[in-house]
Amino acid sequence: MRNALRLTAAMMAALLAGCSPATAAAPANPGAADQRDAAMRALLDYVRAQKTTGLLIQRGGETLVERNWPAPDDAMLAIFLYGKTADGALLEDVASQQKSFVSVLVGVAIDKGLIDVDRPVSDYIGTGWSRATPAQEKEIRVLHILQMNSGLDENFAYVAPAGTQFFYNTAVYAVAKRILTAAARQPLDRITRDWLTGPAGMADTAWRQRPAALADVGNPTGLVTSPRDTARFGRMILAGGVAEDGTRILSQASLNALFARSATNPAYGRLWWLNGGDFTVGATGRRRAGPLVAAAPADLVAALGFLDRRLYIVPSLDLVVVRTGADAPDADFDEQLWRRLMRVLN
Numbered sequence: 443m444r445n446a447l448r449l450t451a452a453m454m455a456a457l458l459a460g461c462s463p464a465t466a467a468a469p470a471n472p473g474a475a476d477q478r479d480a481a482m483r484a485l486l487d488y489v490r491a492q493k494t495t496g497l498l499i500q501r502g503g504e505t506l507v508e509r510n511w512p513a514p515d516d517a518m519l520a521i522f523l524y525g526k527t528a529d530g531a532l533l534e535d536v537a538s539q540q541k542s543f544v545s546v547l548v549g550v551a552i553d554k555g556l557i558d559v560d561r562p563v564s565d566y567i568g569t570g571w572s573r574a575t576p577a578q579e580k581e582i583r584v585l586h587i588l589q590m591n592s593g594l595d596e597n598f599a600y601v602a603p604a605g606t607q608f609f610y611n612t613a614v615y616a617v618a619k620r621i622l623t624a625a626a627r628q629p630l631d632r633i634t635r636d637w638l639t640g641p642a643g644m645a646d647t648a649w650r651q652r653p654a655a656l657a658d659v660g661n662p663t664g665l666v667t668s669p670r671d672t673a674r675f676g677r678m679i680l681a682g683g684v685a686e687d688g689t690r691i692l693s694q695a696s697l698n699a700l701f702a703r704s705a706t707n708p709a710y711g712r713l714w715w716l717n718g719g720d721f722t723v724g725a726t727g728r729r730r731a732g733p734l735v736a737a738a739p740a741d742l743v744a745a746l747g748f749l750d751r752r753l754y755i756v757p758s759l760d761l762v763v764v765r766t767g768a769d770a771p772d773a774d775f776d777e778q779l780w781r782r783l784m785r786v787l788n
Contacts, residue, residue, distance in 0.1 A: 613660025
């Protein structure tokens with residue numbers, strides 16, 4: 443059943459201890475199983491109270507929990523909804539999570555020899571794409587677009603030399619899609635289907651033209667997907683770029699490059715957020731000491747989006763966590779989620 447835990451408390455305890463379900467009938471420590479069951483209830487109660495519509499947690503390829511709740515009465519969330527999947531989960535525009543999907547597509551293009559991230563952006567889409575001078579524009583490489591350090595503001599005006607300043611810039615990020623389509627000489631939806639969603643079995647994922655209310659951010663196409671498809675994407679990352687059927691989507695070298703920390707923000711790679719850095723420059727530009735999420739493992743990588751869309755991937759735990767929904771009321775949502783989640787996993 444969708445709205446029931448996929449594992450009983452005993453089976454969950456067995457899984458986390460490395461045992462098979464067959465040995466879970468008589469756990470060695472029933473008290474520990476009860477504690478994990480209580481921890482899971484506390485996690486679910488918290489997450490649901492945070493206007494969550496979907497929560498999917500998978501470890502070792504097994505589903506620990508999968509819950510879908512009705513959309514709350516939230517005007518902003520309503521703009522991001524596109525119906526339901528056949529199994530009842532909401533189809534949602536995952537906002538800036540799309541950046542991490544695009545980073546994988548750029549990685550595939552690198553593997554195909556179509557893109558060199560050290561070449562100027564103008565080599566792919568022509569000159570005059572920014573409001574910088576020709577000399578300044580020529581210094582902006584594809585890598586700078588991926589690392590959010592192009593040196594441009596949201597109006598594409600020159601602010602700083604490329605590669606010297608982190609600025610979370612969605613309008614300039616959208617140039618990455620133009621680079622992809624120019625390099626591949628194919629439309630984005632076909633590239634995405636042929637290179638990623640088709641091989642990965644992500645049948646509920648597609649690009650959609652955004653409504654006018656969202657188009658003014660300079661990124662008029664949204665990626666609409668489901669929690670299960672997002673989890674498939676996460677498992678492909680965990681598997682080193684290989685889909686569940688064994689198809690290689692992305693080389694290990696290109697995958698590793700996605701998570702190399704940028705010089706301007708150790709919490710950011712190539713359109714992915716990274717935990718474990720000495721400091722974090724957030725999407726608002728505020729710099730603070732410490733990692734992205736202190737309560738989470740240091741090797742966590744994340745695709746984050748507006749309205750607290752979350753895809754968390756933790757290689758050391760073989761873990762994928764997907765959260766969809768409206769903006770969480772708790773300003774400390776990520777930290778509080780991980781404190782509760784670690785009680786379930788430990």
